[in-house]
Amino acid sequence: MKEPYEKPIIKKVQVGLMNKFGPSYGRHVRSEIDGVPISDLVARFGSPLFVFSERRLREKYRTIHQAFATRYPNVHFSWSYKTNYLDAICAILHQEGETAEVVSELEYQKARRLGVPGSEIIFNGPYKPLSALKVAAEEGAIINIDHFDEIYDLEEVAKGLGQPIKVGLRLNMDTGISPQWTRFGFNLESGQALDAVKRLVSGGHLILHGLHCHLGTFILEPRAYGRAIAKMVEFAYQVEDDFDLKIEYLDIGGGLPSLNRLKGIYLSPDVAVPPLEDFAEAICDTLLSRLRPNDFPTLILETGRAIVDEAGFLITTVHASKRLPDGTRAYVVDAGVNVLFTAFWYNFRLELEEDVPGPLEPCILYGPLCMNIDVVADQAHLPPLPRGSRLIISPVGAYNVTQWMQFIRPRPAVVLIDKEGHPHLIREAEDLEDIVARERLPEHLRLQKE
Numbered sequence: 022m023k024e025p026y027e028k029p030i031i032k033k034v035q036v037g038l039m040n041k042f043g044p045s046y047g048r049h050v051r052s053e054i055d056g057v058p059i060s061d062l063v064a065r066f067g068s069p070l071f072v073f074s075e076r077r078l079r080e081k082y083r084t085i086h087q088a089f090a091t092r093y094p095n096v097h098f099s100w101s102y103k104t105n106y107l108d109a110i111c112a113i114l115h116q117e118g119e120t121a122e123v124v125s126e127l128e129y130q131k132a133r134r135l136g137v138p139g140s141e142i143i144f145n146g147p148y149k150p151l152s153a154l155k156v157a158a159e160e161g162a163i164i165n166i167d168h169f170d171e172i173y174d175l176e177e178v179a180k181g182l183g184q185p186i187k188v189g190l191r192l193n194m195d196t197g198i199s200p201q202w203t204r205f206g207f208n209l210e211s212g213q214a215l216d217a218v219k220r221l222v223s224g225g226h227l228i229l230h231g232l233h234c235h236l237g238t239f240i241l242e243p244r245a246y247g248r249a250i251a252k253m254v255e256f257a258y259q260v261e262d263d264f265d266l267k268i269e270y271l272d273i274g275g276g277l278p279s280l281n282r283l284k285g286i287y288l289s290p291d292v293a294v295p296p297l298e299d300f301a302e303a304i305c306d307t308l309l310s311r312l313r314p315n316d317f318p319t320l321i322l323e324t325g326r327a328i329v330d331e332a333g334f335l336i337t338t339v340h341a342s343k344r345l346p347d348g349t350r351a352y353v354v355d356a357g358v359n360v361l362f363t364a365f366w367y368n369f370r371l372e373l374e375e376d377v378p379g380p381l382e383p384c385i386l387y388g389p390l391c392m393n394i395d396v397v398a399d400q401a402h403l404p405p406l407p408r409g410s411r412l413i414i415s416p417v418g419a420y421n422v423t424q425w426m427q428f429i430r431p432r433p434a435v436v437l438i439d440k441e442g443h444p445h446l447i448r449e450a451e452d453l454e455d456i457v458a459r460e461r462l463p464e465h466l467r468l469q470k471e
């Protein structure tokens with residue numbers, strides 16, 4: 022076949038080492054995921070394609086769980102549904118022993134549908150409609166209250182049930198990191214949290230039995246967790262002593278980082294991201310030094326990203342290549358920000374299905390959308406990729422398959438590779454039917470037939 026003609030340009034190529042900022046992605050090659058060839062996966066399930074590794078998911082869960090369980094005697098993990106609520110992913114983590122952490126009625130129902138009893142669900146979030154609170158209270162879910170109006174709503178629910186409801190309070194506080202998340206829960210330093218306890222106790226319908234705090238996401242500072250748990254213990258004892266309560270759990274939320282590369286942080290994740298043991302140590306050591314003798318409230322973790330991110334890959338195919346006016350090489354690939362919402366924050370790892378000869382060149386990967394913001398990678402260094410080349414993007418297991426959108430293109434299939442190396446389709450690719458299933462066209466708008 023004749024090579025397509027391309028007007029020659031002269032451009033200084035920066036090779037890997039010369040570039041102190043850019044990740045030198047270069048020649049990472051990945052021809053398989055857990056033993057299954059990329060070419061087989063694409064032949065069977067199409068491109069783009071999300072691929073999850075059951076082995077990696079279980080291993081990461083066990084590693085993180087162990088980091089905490091070896092340091093504190095009463096640890097419990099609850100799976101953050103919004104991070105990834107594909108049934109198969111949730112089922113694996115429930116099998117591992119996690120309960121469900123949900124932040125909406127939809128997620129609550131999804132967990133119930135999967136077979137999780139209400140009593141094994143933690144219900145968080147700022148928007149819990151009365152109907153959802155009623156079901157959650159009846160089914161014995163752990164409800165962490167976000168604001169005063171929710172206290173009033175839950176009091177109504179308790180009156181309706183004719184019995185008091187056990188509840189937790191979500192707190193926000195200064196832990197030395199910025200930006201400080203102040204929009205969720207009750208502020209500790211201002212006294213608002215204490216006011217909430219007073220209100221709750223005086224109402225007589227709710228029983229405070231837990232405290233919750235979720236600092237943010239992708240937090241790189243273990244000491245922030247140490248400060249948070251210290252403040253939670255102090256507050257727990259204050260309210261236990263003053264109001265004759267027992268705080269049974271301290272829920273430190275999620276937010277632990279995965280081995281991903283945040284934009285603006287040029288160090289490799291191995292260097293920039295503290296080991297998860299450092300977080301476990303900061304939390305558990307602080308707990309053990311602050312708790313009273315023989316008091317071991319349940320330490321709950323709602324870790325999402327750190328558990329699932331590295332288990333997820335996205336296979337994408339080069340559709341076209343082009344030169345921008347400034348000479349920059351650009352590729353159009355078949356997966357964009359419609360399926361990779363997290364591309365706005367991360368410089369992912371890029372791997373080639375097979376090595377391609379030729380010099381590495383800085384290049385941009387554009388997705389398939391007709392939108393300027395559709396950029397998958399703006400700092401890639403890749404050899405000249407022929408059309409049809411496949412790239413494997415990772416880690417993409419967190420937040421993408423919940424935040425993806427039906428924008429311009431339907432969503433691709435998702436495959437899980439089990440521990441024996443067998444691929445399972447866990448979500449079919451969408452097509453036009455999925456897009457139009459809920460549309461209704463008023464009679465008077467029907468296009469005239471010829």
Ligand SMILES: *Cc1c(COP(=O)(O)O)cnc(C)c1O
Nearest residue numbers: 101235238275276323324325326
């Ligand atoms: C999103 C969220 C989590 C999980 O956060 P990660 O950063 O994915 O670990 C946990 N708890 C609450 C309340 C959340 O909103």
